[in-house]
Amino acid sequence: MENLMKFLNPEDAFNYLGTFMNFEKASKQTIRDYRLSRMKTLLSHFGEPQRDIKLIHIAGSKGKGSTGILIASGLESLGFKTGLYTSPHVSSYRERITEAGTFFNDKEYIKAAEEIVSKLDTFAVDEETGTSEPTTFELLTLMAFIIFRNTGCTWGIIETGIGGRLDATNVITPEASIITPIETEHTDILGKTLDKIAFEKAGIIKKGIPVFTAPQKEVALRVIKRKADSESAPLFRVEEIFSDIISIQDGKENKIQLIKRDGAKTGFTISLPGEIQASNAALAWLVLEKLFTPASGTFKTGSFAGDVLRQFGKKTLPGRFEIVEKGQTFIFDGAHTPESTRHMMGTYENIFGRKGILIFGAVAGKDFRGMAEILIPCFDRIIISTPGTFKESDPETVWAVFRGLRQDTILIKDPEEAYRRALILVKNGQAKGPILTTGSFYMVSEIRSLVV
Template structure:
């Protein structure tokens, strides 16, 4: 098989969560263990940091990877899902996995695939761990896919566990209360391995504290360690000033705009403090360098990604209540005339919870990604009408975006949001053609 045939095999042979939803979620780690045993347990051949949480785990993972790269470590980064190319999930020093490697890996593992019928995600995790072992990475930043306790990535024993926050997402699989969701996320806390919690919540703090005691794991809450002094935006960069008890004031420049990055930064800084104490050679200069160049060093896309300045066109993968609240907070800081929202969601998200937050004076373009799990655009429009949100239905995101580009003035703003799968289908050339 060539590369495209190999990817086609993976997509159509194996259950894929982005396409079929919870049917692709395997509720134990058996298949992942079998795959990795077949490969010689590559997950035991590199150091790692495990990053979970409801929102922010992708940004935190990329920021940590960027700092480790800037510190001179050969750094693996596993994230999901991808936007444009399957290989975005598996990177070493910012470079996606080789096509030839993907082909040879699938050929090698095919007998096991045919035997145990693993999910797409289980195969992807095993592939990432095998690739990291082959590339002899010195540190792998591994993002949890869904939940934590039963996530395929949870066969690693990391140097540090990080849980960014707990919010309402995937309730059909993780639980119907914040406490239940937190219990699933807390499943990545390992015996004797320290854990950083990004945000405090009265409902979830006891869950994490209880689990850390059970696992004999030291626990740190980033909000307790650092105070935010100020935040400003300059040329699509974020300048965040913080202070830690017993230290002076420090300012960091991030190439990741978005008001929510302030919480992510505190989480990253707390994680780096612990890793430095454990002997990792991470200097203040490499922290600054890494945070200033996250996109360039790790290839992060889709998080407040500005494609055009006038009119402003932004891609934002926010897709749940907390993510949308953070997105809307940042929108309030921008100056523009009319807001145009190109939006599509998936069926297993609480659309009403998201739609209830959105401004009624925006112009809406309801659409959907080309996956079975997508919420039909017509249905999304009907749900939106309950919150006085009006607009038209479009067959795909690029048709909606094309219409929006023809409706705007130079001082308007377009944002594409609601689903990472919707953002992934945006034709960026369309933006440039209409510039």
């Protein structure tokens, strides 16, 4: 019997999808928890909506969202309606499924959710695929494909959730596979070493499909090269194409110049600050150029550079070095590894110097000490808080690590109280400059909701 469940708003729809198995909330997982067979069966049950869209697939540890929004804005400039699927979200699940960073009409989220609900009663998988119920992430991925199809998107940018090889998104045949910088992360799921993690990320590489990669550590690059060779997939590396990537921060604008090895130069401005975003922009530009210049046979009219630059880099995503002015300068960044923290702080110091207040919160299993060693010298005051309740965390353990390196570190478990204490410290002159919230997207979400 058809399920006639109706939703009043997108939040109700997403809350329903959240009632299924949600690995994002699980504190303990292994690679065995992930499989593709259930997702393939799910897509088949819903008529293969992903096949109606040209897709670009992105894996990596950092920069997936930023690279995705840059490519999406470039495609938009070229006249293509483009869907963008990213994770995690900061304030609303709608952030995960957008038209090049802009929310779809609420009715599209509701319509897609109701279509999913109406057909789930008759969905079944055999025992070899494990649990018969799809997971929350699988349903969100399905929803993205349905919305992109229903709204007439020509292209879709699809970001992996975790890893790549066994990620629910790895059921597509894309026009291009992209790998952003790979770091040591999710070691309990992806493996303890960088080469094992790179093996999982490189699992998105498909036979004959071009692969684009950001600069990588040598061990990760070897894995990517080996996989690309085995799949006869052309490999394009940012550092082989560009001899130099120049980033000059001018206020909130990031002025970038890309210099190719043949001397050709391209200059533009993006709204995403920092040198790491210049690298993301170079990767995005390379993908667009290879897919849409006349030599590719798919770009027919006008000036490629001129057309792309109409929108390229003009959009941002929440929580990616997001600067918010509300009578006080706030910065929100979801950096949650030492490497991403180092890049974030390079941008922060370049714009603001060494001053301000840090509100930090990280979920269990992260390298608190590695991040603390980078962050501690850069702030007047430091507050440790709780990154919400979505995932397991232990703010007292994080505080102990920070306090071992800096005695005046404050522990305020309640995020709202931490936010208010930061404002008081600024008001009383005990700290100058902005308030940076980082350590996880969940910490960002808690404080950002009090500001925006």
